[in-house]
Amino acid sequence: MVEEKFEFTGKAKKNLFITIGVGIILVIIGIISLNMGGHGHEGHEAVAEGGHHAFHWTQRLFANLWINNVFFAGLAVIGVFFFAVQYAAQAGWSAGLKRIPLAFGAWLPIAAVLMLVVFFIAGHDIFHWTHHDLYDTSSEDYDSIIDGKGGYFYWPLHKGGFPLFFIARMVIFFGVWYVLFLKLKATAISEDVDGGTEKWYQMRKLSAIFLVFFAVSSSMSAWDWVMSIDTHWFSTMFGWYMFASWWVSGLALIALIVVLLKDKGYLSVVNANHLHDLGKFIFAFSIFWTYVWFSQFLLIYYANIPEESIYFVERWKNDHYAPYFFLNLFLNFFLPFLLLMTRDSKRHSRFMKVVTPIVIIGHWFDFYLMITPGTLKGNGGFGALEVGLMLIYAGAFIFVVLNQLSKSALVAKNHPMLEESLHHHI
């Protein structure tokens, strides 16, 4: 079999730079329009009631940085997760396309740096629990509930100081994810040279280790990075909910990149049957996401306990965010459910090129809804700033992934199950 290598052409790079450039221009337009008034004005009134300091456009920028940090860090780790699942499940069908999700992992170090930097610059604007008054019994802002949760962020240091436990978790999660990604990548590339089945067994072992770690770390990162924004509120479903959102958007991105690469003439080993399987994955996990989302929603709705229902009061019963609340369900459940239902729609690349961006953008809105109401209260909005920042992140992410793909063979030619994958038929 001829070795297939992806060439990261100048044209592709140029398009990505244009995407990032448009993003930067949109962000600037967004910041200027925020300073001209508009949203800022109504915000002042809302904030005056809350008794906090006045709303500033940087808060909206920081909240958006955090949305994209979490969303794209998730996509990166989901790529490695997909790769690991294939080995743990001893799946044969995916042997020809596994290099694509694996390349997502190259974003992990960048995601880690961005997250740490944004946390240290903007932590106070994003996370209510970072304010030290909350832990000071003599202060009028003292909050016994948050004080009770303080150990989870600050242990072993004193509450209100440096959140060592929180930062340590962030560093450890990213560190372990990245180290395991590097090991998996190195083993996969050495398989191209050495052949045999030994590398496959090594990768299966590494994958199992990764999956066990990911099971815990994905849930905890959901509490840390997103649920702790609404510090008083909690949901036992949240780890699953955020994982489901990450996972289905990651699957959609894998499918989208596979389809686009096939259009360019790469990936001759991938055919409609493999696309069908990816489509089934997206279809099934769109429903899974809805199931988890609804399980969280229905219990809170039905029990109607104020401390829990506040989360949906802020999102569903709020004129500001209600449109996004319904948009979220429409983009992430109704559209994928109806569009991907038939067999043909999953097998045709033209159809997949329509559905996968819907799912990816839909889940970006899901993260928008998780993070914005808690950080910006009534000052949130959706405009040039949001679109621009997403374009910058998306452009950079795709650049890193394609760059990673161009470094080694696109198809694992010595994968012991490649032959099985070629005969995959459903």
Add this chain to the structure above:
Amino acid sequence: MSESKNYILGVYEDEDVLLDAVKTVRAGGVKVDEVYSPFPVHGMDDALGYKGSRLTIVAFLFGLLGTSLALTMQIGMMGVDWPMIIGGKDFIPFPSFIPVTFELTVLLASFGMVGTFLVISNLKPWGKPNLLDIRITDDKHVVAVDLNKNSLSEDVITKMFSDNGAIEVNKKTV
């Protein structure tokens, strides 16, 4: 069913031989009526040139029926016939209806699909199975060709079968 059918039956022992034979025979211009086998043979649908099953459309329609039935029932009972305040919710609390709606959708979709499948495959309780050769319930595969639907002569088709690995070729009129 009233008209009698003249079948030529190619009997096969191995499913790989069968699959190749069906492909070759069809490529030779024979219209195959049906292939009977004791277990599903992978790739047979493609070999017979079947387009995708339309059973999924039936499932969708039955599911739709389930959805509307469940919503009509709940809205009728809880909102119109005997409105009750439960947990301070509206008389028609839509989110609370979703689990029941989901269950009835799945129930009707699956029952409808299984029922339709049994009827169209002639597996319904009052149906008489069309056993052209009793051994298809055991370990033999049978390719049935209806002579009335084919322009090729009996001898040509018989030869095609035996040339492509059939262990015997029989004739049967139903």
